């Protein structure tokens with residue numbers, strides 16, 4: 193399992209419990225993260241090729257069952273800019289999935305609704321057999337953030 197935008201580590205903790213002793217969790221974030229048992233952490237910017245290469249080295253050719261991305265850009269306060277930056281991270285995650293997911297793998301990603309939202313939904317539908325969308329209760333009503341789950345590569 194790969195957890196993108198993992199700090200402070202809430203999802204990684206749950207993921208480590210779920211995968212058990214035989215599974216593997218690799219977490220990545222721009223910011224430091226306190227060590228979590230059975231989680232391999234990389235500090236770096238997912239937009240940088242060199243950081244993605246480090247992640248690929250840890251994978252060592254193994255395909256991934258689940259990619260999580262809760263990456264959220266630093267908010268500038270300008271909605272168009274923030275939405276575009278958030279969407280770019282979601283798209284980078286999707287591209288990573290194209291190369292590294294198992295055929296029956298899944299991608300759970302936080303997305304920011306806005307002008308290019310429909311294009312992203314289309315890209316998810318082109319890549320996955322099923323695509324579900326959820327807006328968690330915990331996410332503030334007025335926030336444009338929601339989660340999408342794509343399952344099984346086409």
Ligand SMILES: C[S@@+](CC[C@H](N)C(=O)[O-])C[C@H]1O[C@@H](n2cnc3c(N)ncnc32)[C@H](O)[C@@H]1O
Pocket residue numbers: 196197198199200201202203204220221222223236237238239262263264265266281
């Ligand atoms: C909402 S937090 C994640 C919370 C985490 N899922 C948890 O359960 O604790 C979003 C994270 O995305 C990270 N992030 C934003 N842009 C990133 C990037 N380009 N590369 C890596 N991490 C990034 C931020 O540093 C931040 O820690």
